[in-house]
Amino acid sequence: MMDSKNFSNPLSLRDIRVTDDFWKKEMELVRTEVIPYQWDALNDNVPGAAPSFCMKNYRLAGELNARRKADPAWQQPVWTTGIFNLVPEDINNREERFYGFLFQDTDFTKWVEAVAYSLTQHPDPQLEKLADDAIDVVCAAQLENGYLDTFYIINDQSKIFSNLRDHHELYCFGHLTEGAVAYYEATGKDKLLKAACRYADYIDSFFGPEEGKCKGYPGHEIAEMALVRLYHATGNDRYLSLSRFFIDERGKRPYYFDTEADHPFEAKGENPPLRHFYHQAHLPVREQKEAAGHAVRAVYLYSGMADIARLTQDEALFEACETIWNNITTQKMYITGGIGSTHLGEAFTFNYDLPNDTAYAETCASIGLVFFARRMLQIKADARYADIMERALFNGVLSGMALDGKSFFYVNPLEVLPKACHEDERKFHVKPIRQKWFGCACCPPNIARLLSSVAAYAFTENRDTLFVHLYVGSEIVKKVCDKTVKVSIDSELPYSGKASVRISASEPTSMTLALRLPDWAEGCSVNGKGAEVLYSSSRSGESAAEGGSSSMKSVENALTIQKCMEEIAASAGAASAELRSGYLYLTGVWSGETELALDFPMQPRIIAANSAVREDAGKVAVICGPIIYCLEEADNGADLHLVSLNCAQPDFEICPDAVLGAPAIRAAGSRRKPQDSADLSLYHEYRAPEKKACTLTFLPYYMWNNRGEGEMTVWVKED
């Protein structure tokens, strides 16, 4: 059940200054490496990289508009619209037409979104000028009626919205809107926002429940959540209704996509719902129980569903979100927060199907999982959501970018044999080394916009509560009615669990601070209190699963917890302390300076997968705090399939700065003696394996592959 009292929203990034050592470094990489590179890329200025054509397309669309206005009799040439990725042999000798992937507009709109976030943390007039000028170009491409997608503006305007399933117009609109809102919120400039509104108005006039309007919905979701942002930014209800319309229409019979002229004869097999899985359009969304189809599309949709569930207080929709969330996180998610087990359709597969070496686990899908998690947190601050959000961020997302910010992974496997990536077509999607850029450049800009807005995921608020979901060192200005409170967070995460929260109120202010107690922080304490009970009590659902406790014992427990809460409240000068769903709520009237010392102990832990995961049977993973570790050939030699971890006595040792400046974890393991090189037999009489003790060196998964090609594995055989 939803309770609107618990709803929350991200703060304006202008009210947060990120100071965190770890995240600040990532954000600086985005600012100094990714954003400039991306600008060059979308202007076709990266030697050796596939041209984007993005700004060229906008410019051409603008010129065509101008010509059309100057001479209403002028007939624009019409090209075929079935082109997916047209690239001329010589970029300088190209015809006047659209080039690149048909969603190429988003190269700009994602860039401008990252720029916007970056400007909130690091004002940069030169960069802002660059963005303003680019926005002028983009806005010049907009048609009189508000339509703004260069593919159809250039190619054939009669075909607008005729192929929603494949042609990404509403996806491009969604990114345009996200970028426009972000830029407006960061700079106060509304030129792009107005363009997005005009386009949204056009879409609203085209689609809708009213008779005569089109009953379609996006082939690639994102417009749903983008429209919600536009609604928040403008207060215009129609954008909320349009988002809800898209969500409500999805999966209705007859299938809208089947009625589209561009693919009328295709794949209308015996099993109609199956063929709409890819687009999550196989069933009305409230009836969907499993994460299905293209993973990025899926989590973008679920994010939009969560937004609408919250804003319209739609219990059935929230229930669908919860069901799908549980399905993903208990049956379809890699330990890294990666999702999408197959490259075929970049998609979810069946429950517990989590192959490590052929994983897709697209960076963008993990990013989408972060979106979804934050939106679930906005409905209900349950640490289950934040735990996964943190997991995905530190692992499945960060692994997508090299430590120097200069190369990227689309696909984030959990086990790699470079030879297989080169020679086995089934693994061609798994790159053994990060790539400079991609023709279909979705992941790098997506990382850029997420990392530069990480504070929007770390914190949410409602009227009188500040939620700390992630301990990202920051200075936050929290408004409570007409008062403001400053909250400073210091954090040594992810490699130490020490953190502190300082509340500064110039006048007494009533406020609740909701602090997440991470799932990995057994023995955590606040101001030195609660190490015995805080962790286990914070996750009642989980401890209940450990076995029934007698009612006598529960009474005892309740008393212990109450005592602990009183101690913590007293130490923090708060009126009350309370545990709910993995969050510690400290409520009080704050004045002056209050400092809370948080301690989230972290030590290396050995993790096993559900026994239903066949690929991980007999294997374990090592994690420490929020970080998943892995073995790399560079530290452990080749043939990682021959090593195992001594699970009974791992003798873990954390070695600060040992690998690439990060702590490595050394552990006791063993290595099977490989077959004698003189023995060429492929099969031979079994002999008890000879094993040699060895020291294994684990490094954070997100840092893998920063030292050239080599084997890697997250899951190690147990011994």
Next chain:
Amino acid sequence: MMDSKNFSNPLSLRDIRVTDDFWKKEMELVRTEVIPYQWDALNDNVPGAAPSFCMKNYRLAGELNARRKADPAWQQPVWTTGIFNLVPEDINNREERFYGFLFQDTDFTKWVEAVAYSLTQHPDPQLEKLADDAIDVVCAAQLENGYLDTFYIINDQSKIFSNLRDHHELYCFGHLTEGAVAYYEATGKDKLLKAACRYADYIDSFFGPEEGKCKGYPGHEIAEMALVRLYHATGNDRYLSLSRFFIDERGKRPYYFDTEADHPFEAKGENPPLRHFYHQAHLPVREQKEAAGHAVRAVYLYSGMADIARLTQDEALFEACETIWNNITTQKMYITGGIGSTHLGEAFTFNYDLPNDTAYAETCASIGLVFFARRMLQIKADARYADIMERALFNGVLSGMALDGKSFFYVNPLEVLPKACHEDERKFHVKPIRQKWFGCACCPPNIARLLSSVAAYAFTENRDTLFVHLYVGSEIVKKVCDKTVKVSIDSELPYSGKASVRISASEPTSMTLALRLPDWAEGCSVNGKGAEVLYSSSRSGESAAEGGSSSMKSVENALTIQKCMEEIAASAGAASAELRSGYLYLTGVWSGETELALDFPMQPRIIAANSAVREDAGKVAVICGPIIYCLEEADNGADLHLVSLNCAQPDFEICPDAVLGAPAIRAAGSRRKPQDSADLSLYHEYRAPEKKACTLTFLPYYMWNNRGEGEMTVWVKED
């Protein structure tokens, strides 16, 4: 080095009567089930199955010929030739044109080959009449110039041999020739043989080293070995030269396939050799060191190479065959004798890449490996070849057909989770249940022709030697000069190693009997002699690898072996006994009846794979004699990834007739306790696994999947 004294050839099947319990049953299945079914299939008379169109196409080609002859001015309509598998909506309302796959002619030619072999063992005038009538239809389709491929006869004769790479004409010719020779040898009737010769003559006039002739070669090999059979049957040297020409041309630069008009612009990337891997045309064959590309094409080529190496005493070619043989059998072969690790191109991949659950291991590829092995044996009776031939026959080949002969596997995986086959597109090629028939029906007829000619693989001969490669119970008439010797073999294989050989000579005849000592028969004996030394001495290469023996010890060994040989010779009434490459050679002047009692002990053995095979690390397989065993869900429950074999103390027990009438092997194992169903966590703190002792029931791999869908695995975790 080759030594022509050791060369041998298969005997005429008319000189062998197979009496073997095991193989006779398989051959009867082919005779009573497969051949009639196949006849119905190629006449489109199987309700519910994709029509073959095979005989319809032959008939139409014949009618067009007749029309052309009757009216030379008549213009045959021309259709496009780019059609791969055209199937009309309603088979009765089809236009007068070619339908089905473009190699559909081989549905008949493979059938007639199986019929021929079957007639040698089981004369059947009615079946022979059916074949004769069908041959009339086929021969009527032949053009005046000898060309005989209905695809181009019907579609567009101007395009004959214009797309050798893809269009299978020379493949169809090969099968036609194999069928024609087999039918001639079985029945003495030469109508089809003459047609094949006329077609071969036409091909010989088209292709060849002479100026002006085409320098192409088959896109799908088989013509190479078929021409050798035609040469043996007719004595016509030109067929041998043509085969050699195809082998010599293959892989020469510039690549012939690149010059073909039908695919001039395709895939001419930066890496020319790579794109010809699929067709084994990336390098001249003598320079090829690794098995590459489409596995069936590959082993068909290697078989042809071995034929030509022998007949032309081409050392370099033989060396290439040996290198490739070693590569396959020590780096690219499943323990079942399956080859081809990927469904993408049905192809070989890199060394030691042997995934069990995505294996292709096509039935036809194992059949081709049997072809290759027999041809290597013809050059040199080395038990290494026969061991693999036997392995493939009893396992990777037989698994292709259900026990009732009514359904078939193309793909023979070593691990199956039916859910994955249904829901994971990456495993759609792995069928969880045998299929009735295939639109592209290569495997079932290939099994039929192999099983009904198994005696041609079990035995070869040269002037005075009879080689027994496989112990297939048979009565053999061996001609030595103008005398004949009868050799009767009784065999309890594959489930007991007792066998006997009876030699009956009505007059004293000098002959050598070469008996293979199987690689699995440790402690084997002849007439009760040699149990101590015969096995280890028979495989000097292997025993040498065990570690150097002092020269003193070798002298001792040599004496022991010599004594053993003398004892065996004496017991057999032979002049001499000798061990060479895993064969026991008994030479003598035989008269009257001589009986040899052979004992090849078999007990369950645990086998491990080379440590370089990642997918089998920490796993073992169980084999007994020539049979590979597996675990099925039907006997062991689901979740086979949770069970392991107690390798230290397996307590094997053979239970006769326990599963599907075959012996099952029971063994001590354990099963991991699955995760508590109340615990939904996908990842959790590691706990030492709880294991429960259990009894594992193994059944012969070739019998798997005869009791409906279920999990199966050959490789079991070691404990």
